[in-house]
Amino acid sequence: MKKKWMICIAIVLVAALAVFGMMNRKNSPQGEGLQINSNGKTVTVSFADLNQTAFEGDLVNGKGEVSHHEYQGVELNVLLSANNITVSDDTVVTATSEDKYSAELSGAEVLEAGKVYIAVTADGEKLEGIEGGEGAQLIVFGDSNSKRAVRYLKVIDIQ
Amino acid sequence: MKNAKAKDLIFIALCSDIGLIAKRLISPFANVFTDFLRIPGGIGTGFSLLFLVIGAELVPLRGCAALMGFVQSMIMLALGMTGSMGALSPIGYIVPGIVIDLVFALGRKHNADKQIMMILANMLASASAGLTANVIVFNLRGIPLALYVTVALISGGICGQFAYILSKRLAPLTGMSEHKRIEYEEVK
Numbered sequence: 001m002k003k004k005w006m007i008c009i010a011i012v013l014v015a016a017l018a019v020f021g022m023m024n025r026k027n028s029p030q031g032e033g034l035q036i037n038s039n040g041k042t043v044t045v046s047f048a049d050l051n052q053t054a055f056e057g058d059l060v061n062g063k064g065e066v067s068h069h070e071y072q073g074v075e076l077n078v079l080l081s082a083n084n085i086t087v088s089d090d091t092v093v094t095a096t097s098e099d100k101y102s103a104e105l106s107g108a109e110v111l112e113a114g115k116v117y118i119a120v121t122a123d124g125e126k127l128e129g130i131e132g133g134e135g136a137q138l139i140v141f142g143d144s145n146s147k148r149a150v151r152y153l154k155v156i157d158i159q
Numbered sequence: 160m161k162n163a164k165a166k167d168l169i170f171i172a173l174c175s176d177i178g179l180i181a182k183r184l185i186s187p188f189a190n191v192f193t194d195f196l197r198i199p200g201g202i203g204t205g206f207s208l209l210f211l212v213i214g215a216e217l218v219p220l221r222g223c224a225a226l227m228g229f230v231q232s233m234i235m236l237a238l239g240m241t242g243s244m245g246a247l248s249p250i251g252y253i254v255p256g257i258v259i260d261l262v263f264a265l266g267r268k269h270n271a272d273k274q275i276m277m278i279l280a281n282m283l284a285s286a287s288a289g290l291t292a293n294v295i296v297f298n299l300r301g302i303p304l305a306l307y308v309t310v311a312l313i314s315g316g317i318c319g320q321f322a323y324i325l326s327k328r329l330a331p332l333t334g335m336s337e338h339k340r341i342e343y344e345e346v347k
Binding site for chain 1: 193245272309310312313
């Protein structure tokens with residue numbers, strides 16, 4: 001009886017894993033590039049187009065250690081402006097990775113010069129996506145930890 | 160907890176440490192699966208909690224798993240290895256410990272089968288750890304959250320079975336077998 005129950009639960013869980021796994025992969029943004037969603041419209045920017053400018057700065061990790069990094073990429077505000085997306089102080093910007101990790105930014109932070117960037121290379125090395133290829137990372141200077149340094153960045157939602 | 164002997168405390172301290180190290184060891188392997196499923200984790204924690212379940216089984220003191228979770232969180236804070244949870248990381252360690260204690264308390268009260276109790280404790284603790292991490296860090300919703308919890312439940316279940324096998328083998332070595340539980344129940 002006990003064995004039967006355990007097998008039933010295992011089957012249900014494995015079936016749920018298969019169904020949710022397929023749905024999750026299917027719902028993941030497809031194609032190369034960064035997806036920007038604003039006002040019901042979606043713009044896809046190729047990672048190559050994000051390689052616009054060099055920037056550098058200090059980041060603080062979870063242990064409180066400060067490290068200096070050099071990046072290639074684009075300031076988020078510049079990228080949004082180039083795609084005719086306006087951001088105000090009240091806007092909420094959500095950056096989501098390919099593995100659904102997300103971080104929230106306020107419009108005021110995005111508008112602050114030199115604070116929020118999207119990097120495509122870090123310290124001379126190309127950033128990769130979750131399954132290799134090209135990728136990007138959100139860089140937020142001035143944070144007390146690296147919680148918002150979203151790796152495998154894929155979607156930017158503007159609300 | 161005042162009935163605890165030095166040997167018990169040393170054993171649960173050891174389980175806490177091994178749990179922490181185990182998580183670090185298995186993370187790269189676990190990431191292969193979680194990256195494929197496009198979720199930010201859910202496997203390593205189940206493996207790490209296996210040692211808390213063993214500790215709670217072999218040292219049947221009330222609040223044992225929560226204490227181990229607290230010890231783990233203090234070690235991580237002291238070493239500055241808080242990960243993305245930052246100063247809130249103790250919550251992520253203590254909540255699964257409380258869940259393990261609750262499952263064991265209920266199971267022992269109703270004389271539940273040891274194997275089922277350990278599997279269930281590991282499963283629910285993994286899911287609670289996942290949900291805590293989700294509230295503090297990940298902010299997953301909908302299907303990704305359902306998948307994340309399912310993965311946590313499955314890995315918790317598998318690790319719970321390992322915990323049962325390991326505890327059976329460790330019980331004679333530690334001298335913390337069935338008679339000790341009876342002794343503990345009598346003291347209580």
